[in-house]
Amino acid sequence: MxxxxxxxCSGTMGKVIDHCTAERNDIEIVAGIDLHTGSDHSFPVYPSPEQISCSADVLVDFSNPALLNPLLEFGKKTKLPLVLCTTGYDKSQVKALQEASGEIPIFYSRNMSMGINLLIELAKKAERVLGSSGFDVEIVExxxxxxxxxxxxxxxxxxxxxxxxSGKQMHYxxxxxxxxxxxxxxxIGIHSIRGGTIVGEHRVLFAGPHEVLTISHSAQSKEIFAHGAINAAVFLARKEKGLYSMADLIQEED
Incomplete structure (x- = not known):
């Protein structure tokens, strides 16, 4: 195992991953990292990665962008594969994780849903077909x-x-x-809505002359992201150093 x-581990997604992992027999959580160490977990929780002494096969992160550098240093020091699911990294942080993938396996995706990643493939196809025909692109999340x-x-x-x-220099x-x-x-227009308990909705509109194509995805539960992260952990644990994404996981499952 x-x-x-x-x-x-004590955040919203951490708790969902904890629950989903407990239902599987191929992977188990042996330690957690969180500032809130007093939460009720079946494993020890540490406030920082450098305090962890137990061995592991992979680390999954659903925390805060501020923790990226300590996690990268911990991963490089212990040669531990990292599944990075946290959003909000800036360009310098993305560059840092890309460089770290030259030493350890890193799985990085800003969304762990299989459905969203299929939407992306469909949107790329739509752009290649419609982009030269006067279609404008708008994204609403x-x-x-x-x-x-x-x-x-x-x-x-x-x-x-x-x-x-598109093969062009696009402006957001x-x-x-x-x-x-x-x-x-x-x-490319990008618009954000924040309200209530919406788990996550994304719509891509290709608006052309006298017709509109809409590709959409609606997440009904945070469990889809948890299962995606766990599957990524199982996938990454047996990989060599390098940078991997959900596209690699989807391709392997095909």
Whole structure:
């Protein structure tokens, strides 16, 4: 059985992963990382990764971007594969994890849902077919009122994939209240909604001459992200150093 360290174990997603892991017989949590060490867990919880002394096969992180550097250092020191599910990394942090993947296996995705990653593949296909036919792209994402970052990491992941598929230098416009000009043809609009207990909704609109194509995904439970993270941990534990994503996991399952 694989041994996993869970970073952010006392948070909302950490608790869901704890519950989902307990229902499996191929992986178990042997330690947690969280500032709230007094929570009721069946495993020891430490406030920082460097305090962990037990051995493990993989670490899954659903915490805060501020913890990335300590996790990377811990991973490189112990040669431990890292599944990084936290959103909100800036460009320098993404660069840092990419560089660390030259020493250890790292799985990085801003969304652990299989459905979202299929949406991305469909959106890339739509851009390749419709992009040269005057279709504009708009992305609308909605999440619960406790989410801190906006736009969501998933919305940016979708936009990045569409921009790459277009083969052009695209500009992201966040909302339009400050704009008093016509829409640019090399623009992707990204809009955020925060309210209630919305788990996660993403819509991609391809608006063209006299027709609109909409690709959408609605997450009904946080368990889809938990199962995705656990599956990524099982996948990564047997990989060599390198940077992996949900696309690699989907391809292996095919």
């Amino acid at each position: 694989l041994k996993m360290i869970l970073s952010g 909605a999440h619960h009122n406790q989410k801190i970052d906006a736009p969501s990491g998933t919305a940016l992941m979708i936009a990045d994939s569409i921009a790459e598929a 416009l966040y909302d339009r209240h400050s704009q008093r000009k016509k829409r640019s043809v090399r623009e």
